[in-house]
Amino acid sequence: EPHFVQVLPYGPYIYFFFREVAVELSTLGKVLVARVGRVCRNDRGGSPRVLERRWTSFLKLRLQCSVPGDTVFYFDVLEAVTPPQTLHGRPAVLALFSTQPNRQGQGDEGTIPGSAVCAFYLADVERSFEGPFAEPRGATWTPVPEDRVPQPRYPPPHTWVLQGAADTVSPRRLCRRPGCCAGMGPATDFVTSGEFPDETLVFAKEHPLLHGAVGPAGGRPLFTRTGTRLTQLAADTGAGPRGDQTVLFLGAEDGRVLKVLAATRRPETTQHPRGTPAPGDTRGAGDSGDSRDTMTLLLEEINLYDPGRCRAPRGSGVPSRVLGLELHLPGQELLVAFAGCLVRLPLSRCQRHGTCRRSCLAARDPYCVWLPPEGCVPFSEDLPSGFQQDVEGSLGIGGTCQGECLTGGPAGVRHPGPGASPTVPVPVLVGCVLGAFALGALGAGLVATCCHRPAVP
Structure with missing residues (x-):
């Protein structure tokens, strides 16, 4: 039985995202694959002879999320799909996939647990539904030749009266293929789905599967994780001061929530127009900015599940197991659902960086900015000018203050942090010990020389 994950009305269609056992891979056993299906919004079923009270426009094809290479690694099991997002100015959905579950009898020696997040442009999804139909040929599934695909035409001719003369005109507008919507586009002359010819309805009934698959945007996943099976996904594609960063929130089976920065453009300074770089901030050695267009950074990994408070x-x-993730952007929080409780998690935890500027900027968190003299604070539209942020890491700042914190004073001035104890570098300490030993030996020699008296014969 198919397991439905998301239903998405979009345009004239309703899209279904689900997973099911692949009939086209039956020779490999019970293999789960991700699917996207669609039906027309105005589909009222077929004629009394074929597909009565059943969809006439239902089509489905594989949704593919894989890591390219010499050996392609597939994430086939669909776990979660976001509502439509704006990614690079285009409508898209983000989907969470996992590896095949361990088959019965394999125990821990089955598939390595892993998960991946892929993005799919809705235009690519819609275009993929124009691909060839699939049908079985022996043990394999092959594309159906186009000359065997029926092209429905409006059945009865219309009689039009032109200038007093009776002329018979057949509009015969082509509906390109089974699965199109009645009353729209090439099928304008079909008022309802029940008017399609029986030949078209029979073909649609016997060929719901399309050949091929929908590939991810960019040709590869935005994020992958092995050794952990992730279960839920939420995405903020408008994070950061400019609203151009994508942050993924991923829930796991063991109660953890992963916060991931999925940057999808070449690194460059992300200084807000109102912000100014601090003195001494330069690009790090070897950082030429010519990295790949897709970069991913794990910002935080938070263990939220508390068995004592969440029964x-x-x-x-x-x-x-995380059962649901819901972003509440007005409150700047993430709602995390478990079987026994609901947890509210702030999108930003900037206070953990305190007044350490280096730690704040090196974290590359789109929700946090450095604002002297307050320190690391959550970004908001009412912040004054002068804050700094380095999401792409183009300033080459890394590490932490290690017990020392930088305030909003002059550049290069360091102030001991709270609770910090004074320390002495090891080379200085060794030099002091050797110097003290040498001075002690010299003093002892002088005393012995001055106090020495010759023996009386």
Whole structure:
């Protein structure tokens, strides 16, 4: 049975995202694959002879998320799909995939657990539904030749009266293929889906699967993780002062939430127009800015599940499994659902960087900015000018202050942090010990020389 993950009305269609056992891969056993299907919004079913009270426009094809290479690695099991997002100015959805579950009897020696996030432009999805139909040929599935695909035409001719003369005119507008919507585009002359010819309806009934697959934007996943099975996904594609950063929030089976920066353009200074770079900030050695267009950075990994405070009812499965993620942007928080409780997580935890400028900028968190003299604070539209941020890492700042914090004073002036104890470098300490030993030996020699008296014969 198919497992439906998301239903998405978009344009004249309703899209279904689900996973099911692949009939085209039956020779390999029960292999789960991700699918995207669609039906027309105005689909009222077929004629009394074929597909009565059943969809006439339902088509489906594979949704593919894989890592390219000499050996392609597939993430086939669809776990979650976001609502439509704006990615690079284009409508898209982001989807979470995992590897095949361990088959019965394999135990821990089955598939290595892993997950990936792929983005799909909705225009690419819609275009893929124009691909060839698929049908079985022996043990394999092959494309259906176009000359075997029926092209429905409006059945009865119309009689038009032109200048007093009766002329018979057949509009015969082509509906390019089964699965198109009645009353729209090439099928304008079909008022309802029940008017399609029986030949078209029979073909649609026997060929719901299309050949090929929808590939991810950029040709590869935005993020991959091995050793962990992720279960839920939420995405903010308008993060940061400019609203041009994408942050992924991923829930895992063990109760953790991963916060991931998925940057998708070449690194460059992300200084806000109102912000100014601090003195001494330069590009790090070897950082030419010619990295790949797609970069991913794990910002945080937070363990939210507390078995003492979040008790799940019996029979609810894995109690630590994240069952849902919901972004609440007005409140700048993420709602995390478990079987026994609901946890509110702030999108930014800038206070953990305190007044350490280096740590704040090196974190590359789109939700945090450095604002002297307050320190590392969450970004908001009402902040004064002069804040700094380095999401792409183009300033080459890294590391932490290691017990020392930088304030908003002159550049290069360091102030001991709270609770910091004074320390002495090891070379200086060794030099002092050797010097003290040498001075002690010299003093002892002088005293012995001055106090020495010759023996009396």
